[in-house]
Amino acid sequence: MTQIGRSNSGHTFHVPRRPDVELTLGWSAVTNVGRKRAVNEDSFVAQNPVFAVADGMGGHSAGDIASAAVVTRLAEVIETDFIDPDVVEHALVTAAQDIGRVSGKSTLGTGTTVTGAALTLVGSDPYWAVFNIGDSRVYQLRGRLFEQITVDHSVVQELVDAGAISKEQAENHPDSNVITRAIGFNELPAPDFWMIPATEGLRLLLCSDGLTKELTDEDIRSHLVAGRNARDTAHALVDAALVRGGRDNVTVVVIDVLAASGEFDLDQTVPRRGTGRHS
Amino acid sequence: MATPGHAFYPPASDAGGSADWLFFATGDVLAGFEPGTPLPTVVRLWKLASAPDASVESVVAAIPTRGADAVGAFAVVVLGSRMTVVVRGTGSVDVQARSGTRRIDSRNMQPWYLAEFDRVTGMALGSSDRQAGIEAGPSSTDLPLVSGIIRAPWLAWSPLGVGESPGVPAPARPRGEGRSEAPAVVHQPSAPITGSIPVQKLAVAPGSHRTPITTPLPAIPAPISSSAKALPPLPPMPRSARPAGLASAPDPFAQSDTASLDDTVKGLGGKWTIGERAAELDSAGQGTGAEIGDTIVSSRRRHRADTPPLKAWSPSRVDSDPRFAPGGGAASIGHYSFRIGNGQVYQLDTPVYIGRKPSSPRIVTGTMPRLLKVPSPSMEVSSTHLEVRQDGATVVVTDMRSTNGTFVSQPGSTHLKLRQGESVVVVPGTLVDIGDGNVIEILPIR
Numbered sequence: 044m045t046q047i048g049r050s051n052s053g054h055t056f057h058v059p060r061r062p063d064v065e066l067t068l069g070w071s072a073v074t075n076v077g078r079k080r081a082v083n084e085d086s087f088v089a090q091n092p093v094f095a096v097a098d099g100m101g102g103h104s105a106g107d108i109a110s111a112a113v114v115t116r117l118a119e120v121i122e123t124d125f126i127d128p129d130v131v132e133h134a135l136v137t138a139a140q141d142i143g144r145v146s147g148k149s150t151l152g153t154g155t156t157v158t159g160a161a162l163t164l165v166g167s168d169p170y171w172a173v174f175n176i177g178d179s180r181v182y183q184l185r186g187r188l189f190e191q192i193t194v195d196h197s198v199v200q201e202l203v204d205a206g207a208i209s210k211e212q213a214e215n216h217p218d219s220n221v222i223t224r225a226i227g228f229n230e231l232p233a234p235d236f237w238m239i240p241a242t243e244g245l246r247l248l249l250c251s252d253g254l255t256k257e258l259t260d261e262d263i264r265s266h267l268v269a270g271r272n273a274r275d276t277a278h279a280l281v282d283a284a285l286v287r288g289g290r291d292n293v294t295v296v297v298i299d300v301l302a303a304s305g306e307f308d309l310d311q312t313v314p315r316r317g318t319g320r321h322s
Numbered sequence: 323m324a325t326p327g328h329a330f331y332p333p334a335s336d337a338g339g340s341a342d343w344l345f346f347a348t349g350d351v352l353a354g355f356e357p358g359t360p361l362p363t364v365v366r367l368w369k370l371a372s373a374p375d376a377s378v379e380s381v382v383a384a385i386p387t388r389g390a391d392a393v394g395a396f397a398v399v400v401l402g403s404r405m406t407v408v409v410r411g412t413g414s415v416d417v418q419a420r421s422g423t424r425r426i427d428s429r430n431m432q433p434w435y436l437a438e439f440d441r442v443t444g445m446a447l448g449s450s451d452r453q454a455g456i457e458a459g460p461s462s463t464d465l466p467l468v469s470g471i472i473r474a475p476w477l478a479w480s481p482l483g484v485g486e487s488p489g490v491p492a493p494a495r496p497r498g499e500g501r502s503e504a505p506a507v508v509h510q511p512s513a514p515i516t517g518s519i520p521v522q523k524l525a526v527a528p529g530s531h532r533t534p535i536t537t538p539l540p541a542i543p544a545p546i547s548s549s550a551k552a553l554p555p556l557p558p559m560p561r562s563a564r565p566a567g568l569a570s571a572p573d574p575f576a577q578s579d580t581a582s583l584d585d586t587v588k589g590l591g592g593k594w595t596i597g598e599r600a601a602e603l604d605s606a607g608q609g610t611g612a613e614i615g616d617t618i619v620s621s622r623r624r625h626r627a628d629t630p631p632l633k634a635w636s637p638s639r640v641d642s643d644p645r646f647a648p649g650g651g652a653a654s655i656g657h658y659s660f661r662i663g664n665g666q667v668y669q670l671d672t673p674v675y676i677g678r679k680p681s682s683p684r685i686v687t688g689t690m691p692r693l694l695k696v697p698s699p700s701m702e703v704s705s706t707h708l709e710v711r712q713d714g715a716t717v718v719v720t721d722m723r724s725t726n727g728t729f730v731s732q733p734g735s736t737h738l739k740l741r742q743g744e745s746v747v748v749v750p751g752t753l754v755d756i757g758d759g760n761v762i763e764i765l766p767i768r
Contacts, residue, residue: 236684236685236690237681237685238690
């Protein structure tokens with residue numbers, strides 16, 4: 044387990060070339076080995092502008108090395124308060140090379156998932172570049188909207204996509220551990236990206252599957268909307284996963300866009316005048 | 323013939339049945355033609371559709387749409403786990419799913435309108451003048467049709483076998499797991515085909531000799547050949563060679579949660595058959611204990627559920643289709659461009675998302691899309707309202723499930739309101755109105 048950064052209750056900074064826009068982020072990261080595992084193979088980085096959770100896998104603590112490589116390489120590329128997604132992707136490639144070196148002799152192979160959010164600029168607007176490889180997840184809470192942003196790279200997710208099984212069945216599927224993409228295993232990292240505007244009030248949750256194996260989406264949502272700050276929310280989520288069994292390492296990063304001055308926008312689109320909604 | 327179920331029709335509505343449409347059925351293909359269609363034409367198409375290598379492409383491309391023998395109205399349905407509907411003129415198809423029934427008509431698209439649906443529980447085709455709706459099953463006077471040509475007011479299809487009681491509205495796949503959410507028909511983004519290759523992986527390629535070119539298009543290296551059969555084969559599964567019983571497998575291609583009749587869901591081409599998935603799962607499952615614990619990467623072969631496994635699908639290119647291969651598509655013809663109002667001109671070298679505060683959907687290529695923010699003081703524009711992208715030699719505009727929809731005016735064509743999530747292929751000169759005075763103009767390749 045490697046922890047880089049931990050929490051910050053209010054980090055305020057300016058957006059380049061936009062003196063009128065000021066952004067305040069608050070975040071907190073919590074990890075726990077769980078109640079069944081001997082080793083915590085999860086790692087995280089929680090340091091603006093890069094936040095990520097990596098869930099290592101591979102025997103003899105090789106997974107620990109893999110997840111550590113990812114968060115270390117991600118932390119290395121942090122320079123300013125914003126980062127280009129290409130730089131993030133490049134850091135993942137470097138991490139994959141690290142993992143390739145240490146896992147050369149392992150027959151099982153060594154690898155890690157990674158999921159995260161990097162604060163970036165689109166034009167002069169702050170955006171989260173959410174990225175994912177594997178089955179750790181990023182959720183967002185925006186107003187009343189709560190949703191999983193990332194799509195798992197897992198056999199079960201593919202079955203859900205194909206309609207062969209329902210989301211409910213997926214939760215208890217025997218192959219729920221089988222993922223189809225990872226960093227390591229001598230593959231070039233291929234992250235999916237999503238670009239999400241960093242608007243005031245947005246809350247992101249990054250978590251390893253130790254959380255989502257124990258808690259349903261509704262459980263997670265209820266913790267995120269409970270009105271607590273990032274730190275208390277992160278702790279509450281991890282505690283809840285432990286109470287439910289804690290069968291795997293649990294890692295949680297909660298990030299809040301506490302304030303975004305100069306950016307004001309309603310969340311609801313209003314119906315267009317003179318045109319009814321199409322049925 | 324791979325798809326379980328059967329077709330049926332009522333007796334002719336008048337003595338000679340002269341007001342009725344002509345229908346044929348063969349295998350998975352059901353088709354209807356307006357009353358005046360010459361019988362030899364129907365017979366020829368019926369034979370064509372009966373051929374072992376028949377596809378929706380080959381059948382539709384063979385229907386005359388210009389000249390003296392043009393068929394002004396028709397409806398062609400290809401059954402399967404994903405049902406394809408092509409309608410022209412007054413042709414219409416009523417599609418039934420758990421969430422209800424919807425009439426699919428041509429929306430005055432030329433030369434036809436194409437749509438795809440998942441998990442269809444019933445279907446009827448004919449003239450759009452007929453009463454809308456679908457019978458749950460054949461009435462006592464209705465006659466079954468296995469293969470052949472008939473005259474009738476309509477032709478319907480039920481997933482039940484002949485003689486099975488219709489009873490409750492028949493679910494297409496009775497072994498369904500009783501999903502409580504109500505996803506049902508997934509309406510694939512359907513591209514009206516105006517003289518260029520459509521977007522869908524299931525590409526209907528009209529023969530060039532009858533393709534109305536509505537706008538001069540740049541020379542495309544070789545995508546359009548003179549006959550549909552000469553086109554390179556499309557990787558997606560051939561409709562005529564689908565394994566038997568696929569349609570009765572539990573909900574293949576079902577979409578996750580919020581699909582409704584109007585929903586468009588993209589990028590779930592679902593090119594795997596259930597058999598392949600099962601095999602994949604078997605191999606993946608080997609060596610994985612049931613205990614919650616180690617996460618194991620199943621396969622070196624990287625794949626996504628919504629792509630043919632051999633290649634990753636990218637939102638900016640249809641690279642599973644050889645006609646869009648790099649070098650044969652946009653790479654050699656250049657990029658279309660667009661502008662918002664009188665603003666800056668952008669090239670369509672990457673997908674563009676336009677809205678009040680646009681987010682991007684999943685990006686799998688590593689090529690970042692362009693996110694363009696438009697002012698919307700009265701909040702009519704959705705946060706992510708519209709996607710514009712170039713696929714090969716065509717420009718595709720997709721409404722991103724906006725609140726207020728998208729209005730498309732193509733030169734020389736009627737105005738069209740995109741349903742939420744619907745896609746349309748557009749030509750240069752098209753104006754796309756997303757509200758609050760934000761009009762996107764599609765510009766030619768420059």
